[in-house]
Amino acid sequence: MSKTNGKGRRATVIGAGIVGVCSALYLQREGFAVTLIDRRGPGEEASTGNGGCFGYASCVPLSMPGLALKAPLMLLDPDAPFKLRWRDAPRLTPWFLRFLGNCNKPSVEDIADARFALLSRMYDGFEPLLAQAGAEDMVKRDGMLYVFETEKALAQSAYGLNLRRRRGVKMEELSGDQAREMEPALGPSVKNAFFFPQVGRTVNPLRLAQVLARHFTDQGGTLLRRQATDFEIGAEGARQVLTGSGSVECDLVVIAAGVWSRPLAQKLGSNFPLVAERGYNVMLPDPRVTPSRCVISGERYVGITPMEHGLRVAGLAEFAAADAPPVYARAERLLGLLAGLFPGVNTAGFEPWMGPRPSLPDSRPVIGRSPKHGNVLFAFGHDHIGLSTAGITGQLIGELAAGRPPSMDIEAYRPDRF
Ligand SMILES: Cc1cc2nc3c(=O)[nH]c(=O)nc-3n(C[C@H](O)[C@H](O)[C@H](O)COP(=O)(O)OP(=O)(O)OC[C@H]3O[C@@H](n4cnc5c(N)ncnc54)[C@H](O)[C@@H]3O)c2cc1C
Known part of the structure; x- marks a missing residue:
């Protein structure tokens, strides 16, 4: 396999998430x-504050069957994991109508296939990059515990569990006591659990992006801290990326600007229904109880991940303008949810964070060539699985850029599907 098809050619990637x-x-x-x-440092937007989970089991989308009926009530319930900034509702309505149109079993089965096709290759995509950067120790494959406190939540999760099982996700059913043997700090409310051995985690999502970016510059890559504003288009497609301070000549452009890819793609003649599904986390510097792997709650809708700088609890799906002010009270609610699962946790000194997941209404990213310009590639819209699938996405972008057939079927992510 040739690795030199790009030789003598200049590529510009917008977005260092x-x-x-x-x-x-x-x-x-x-x-x-x-x-x-990037207008900021590498990894400083959504890629900073995610749950850190390499979600082999995350093929289940948000748009589950039945959600269309429950969603209106959930938006009014202060304890529900869905939030809407009401003043953004008119702008978000077309997205929601498309999203709700996917809340049925045939669509969910297709979406789960598309997500799993990427997730099942997530380690293949990352491993070469980690190895070349000497950063293998930044990703641990120690599995994930999915815990349940009520029979009701367990029953409601049956379809999602089955969806995963049918795609070959390994899982082991455990009693509450068996779960506590694995994670002794879990409280007595946990009655059932599933262990997913293929799930992994990073010890620090921001540092992971920074270490990989440093390796990129060490190998001769150029990292510019600038805002991309527009493009100069020539006969072959995009010839220059215009920025706040000068332009960058290129033979190939990759748009990988997370949720902010939408206005950039618009400049290139493509309109995507890409919105910010904002998530929150709180970081605990001295939690006193530290699980040894990711723990996800079936009814509290939070993910808890041990990291090198403390314990992170992440969750919530807040639909709002990406750059609207955060509502940190929402992050603080995560503390109560965490304490219900891990009663001994110390939350003193916690730090809240908010960031926008780039989300499309059919819960699959856009990976592929622009329908308008042959030398423009799109790589965005990874919603809840962008950390996990960044490596395989990068690999596919490399293959497309080099003019080789991609190493997996990418029809499900094609840019012209909207
Ligand atoms: C609370 C939360 C928990 C999550 N948990 C997980 C998890 O456990 N596992 C998982 O796989 N995923 C998780 N995710 C999702 C994951 O974080 C995202 O899908 C991923 O970070 C998206 O990466 P990105 O590079 O596309 O976007 P970003 O990280 O947002 O990067 C986009 C970059 O583009 C830059 N940019 C934008 N516009 C311009 C411009 N005009 N010029 C120059 N630069 C520009 C921005 O500054 C930014 O650095 C979670 C997300 C959240 C919010």
Whole structure:
């Protein structure tokens, strides 16, 4: 397999989140001279504050059957994991109508196939990058515990569990006591659990992006701290990326700007229904109880991940403008949810965070060539699985850029599907 099809060609990647950084590294492996542009430091938006979970089991989308009926009530319930910034509702309504149209079993089965096709290759995509950067210790494969406190939540999860099982996700059913043997700090309310051995985690999502970005520059890549604003288009497609301070000439452009990819794609003639599904986390510097793997609650809708700098609890899906002010009271509610599962936890000194998941209404990312410009590639819209699938996305971008057939079927992610 040739790794030099990019030789002598210049590629510019817009966005140094985890998807853009992995894409830039794969382009380098293909021989391109790569410029990575971000208005902030690498990984400092959604890629900073995620749950850190390499979600092998995350093929189940948000748009589950029955949600269309429950959603209106959930939006009014202060304890529900869905939130809406009401002033953004008119702008978000077309997205919700498309999303709700996917809340049925045939669509969910297709979506789960599309998500699992990427998730099942997530380690293949990341491992070469971690190995070349000497960062293998930043990803641990120690599994995930999915815990339940009530029969009701367990019964409601049956379809989602089955969806995973039918796609070959390994899982082991446990009693509450068996779960506590694995995680002794779990409280007595946990009655049932499933252990997913293929799930992994990073010890620090921000540092992961930074370490990979540093490796990119160590290998000769150019990292520019600038805001991309527009493009100059020539006969072959995008010729220059215009930025707040000068332009960057290129033979190939990759749009990997997370939720902010939408206005950039619009400049290139493509309109995507991409919205911010904002999530929150709280970081506990001295939690006193530390699980040894990711723990996800079946009824509290939170993910708890041990990291090198403390314990992170993440959750919530808040539909709002990406850059609207955070409602940190929402993050603080996560503390109560955490304490119900881990009664001995110390929350002193917690730090709240908010960031936008880039979400499309059919719960699958856009990975592929622009329908308008042959030298523009799109890589965005990874909603809840962008950390996990950044490596394989980067690999596919590298293959497309080099003009090789992609190593997996990417029809489900094609940009012209909207
Ligand atoms: C609370 C929460 C928990 C999550 N948990 C998980 C998890 O456990 N596992 C998982 O796999 N995923 C998880 N995710 C999802 C994951 O974090 C995202 O899918 C992923 O970070 C998206 O990466 P990205 O590179 O596409 O976007 P981003 O990280 O948002 O990066 C986009 C970059 O583009 C830059 N940019 C934007 N516009 C411009 C411009 N015009 N010019 C220059 N630069 C620009 C931004 O500054 C930013 O750095 C979670 C997300 C949240 C919010």
